[in-house]
Amino acid sequence: MAYTPQFYPGSTSVGINRRKHMSGNIEKLRDIPEADVVAIMGHRAPGADYASTHPPLKEMGEPDCPVRQLVAPTAGAAAGDRVRYSQWTDSMYFAPSIPYFRSYWGAINCRGCDPGTLSGRQIIEARERDIEKYTKQQYDSEMTDVALCSMRGCTVHGHSLRLEENGMQFDMLARTEMGKDGNVYAVKDQVGIPLDKKINLGKPMTEAEAKKRTTIFRFDGVPMGGKIGARKFDEAIEMTHHMWEYRSKWGYRPE
Amino acid sequence: MVTESDTESIQVEIIPNRYLMPATTQKLLNEIYGNGGITRIMVHGPNLPRSVPYGPGRGTPIEENRDLLIEVGGQVFELSVKVGRIRLELESEEYLAGLKAACERALPFSFQIKRGKFFHNRPTITDYAKFGKVEDKRILGLIDPKAKKNRLAILSEVQVTVDDKEEC
Structure with a gap:
């Protein structure tokens, strides 16, 4: 019988959601173009070449090592990309993925990454083209609600603060805004530098939907x-x- | 010289369940102002910097946080915080019921009102360093002791004075 990993115990909705995040079996809710994700990350201009820290592995002539023969390098490692990061702040008001579960998702499902959990934010570091792929997966999936979660490279304050009147997580750098059409727009990159154009991130989840998808245990929730x-x-x-x-x-x- | 009131003042704190937008803040403050009986009032919340304070984007202006002007009692001043808490000293308890009604009229979501002691009544060393000998004790507890600027707005019947000068 094939082994099925067991990730998290419990029969509550939060327990089930935690298992989904850890196993990587997450639902795709939206499709944000790759160029837009790259622009929000702010490490390179969309369409620009990847900067590298070393030549591609094939050109370097690697030593004869059984581990290197067993483990195929990620696309970013093979090309010699720089290490870059994406950092998220998720509101404690029923954001779908609280910091630890982004880390579990990264550590279990993403190769060649270094997740780090802090009290109110979560960072993943990886080679540039790998982190872009992982960030897009997070943005597109149910791990992210565009009102309650946002990418913040600095001035990350917001996780434990009350929400704004329009249901957005507080952000002192105003990197995202609620449009009149009910969609959330990214207007700055993750370090607060204005983008050339507003990026439509789609509609936020309703309060009931966020409570259904959250991974946070709360006395006033589950x-x-x-x-x-x-x-x-x-x-x-x-x-x-x-x-x-x-x-x-x-x-x-x-x- | 300040005339002492002969009634027992009370201190209250209003905590809305959401952070207030400037328009709602203006509406709430005007309702509170209309209720009367205010000895002093402080709005509190996270700072809204005018430019990015850290990181690669340091110094980039944040246009969204500029010119957040609100008009209270016919006088205009600029908000520099996202309002999340309002502390008040009322002349007497008789204004409390009106204050609750004012909050219910102005806030479209739930809120809490707590009674307690929120302003200190003896000057601290920081107060002494900032103001010297304090004659009007109503200013005690209105200023963030860690702030580099004195963000104090004195609304009077005649004019509004915003003391926002940079301290060395």
Whole structure:
């Protein structure tokens, strides 16, 4: 029987969504053109050549190494691209992907990347053409709601702040805006430099839709223990207790 | 010399569930102003920088955060924060019910009103460094001690004074 990895326990909607994000089995909701994603990332002009830090691997003549023979390099590594990043800020008000789950998604599903989770933001570093591909996947999928999530290379404040009146996550650099037609537009790149043209990111999710797709446990949404008042906690909390107990025991008694 | 009130003042904090746009802020402040009984008021929220403060885009102007003018009580001043919290001192408790009604009229979403102690009444060292000897104690607690600028607007019947000078 083929092995099916088990990613996250629990039968709550949040548990199910966490499993989806970790397994990479995520729904595609929109299609933002690649050139627009590149423009928002701001590392190179759309259509420009990729800058490189070393010659393509084929020209370099690699040493005779069994690991290198086993592992095929990613497209960016093979071409010698620079390492670049994309950084996301996801609102704690039911954004679909909270920082840890972008990292789990990256670490499990994206080759040659270095995800990092901070308190209110999440960064993935990879070779330039790889990170562009991974960023587009994140933008297009249900991991991103264009009102509650945004790419912020600096001045990332927003994750734990209240939302604005129009339901957008607060951004002091005003990188995205809500258009009169109800669509969200990116007007600046991820470090706050104005774009040549506004990029239409599409309509944001409704509050109910965001709550359905979120990966954050919240008391006013889906709590970690599952249904309030249930006789038994959800498996997610049991697993966390179990891990906590064994980690403490292992920490104190390493034998 | 400031005339002391003979009624017990109260301090309250209004916390809307969303950050307010300038138009809503103006509406709310005017409703609060119309309710009367305000000794002092402070609007609080995250800073809206006029240019990008960090990173590769440092210094790039942020046009969206400029000229956020609002008119309160017939006088115009500029907002430099995204309003998320309003602290007030009212002359007496009798104005509290009117304040709640004013918030309900102005805010299209839910809010909380808390009573408590939000302004200090003895000058701190920072206050002394900024103002010297403070005669009118109403200005205490109205200024962010860490701010480089004194963002204090004094709305009077005659004119509006915005003390926004850069401190060295």
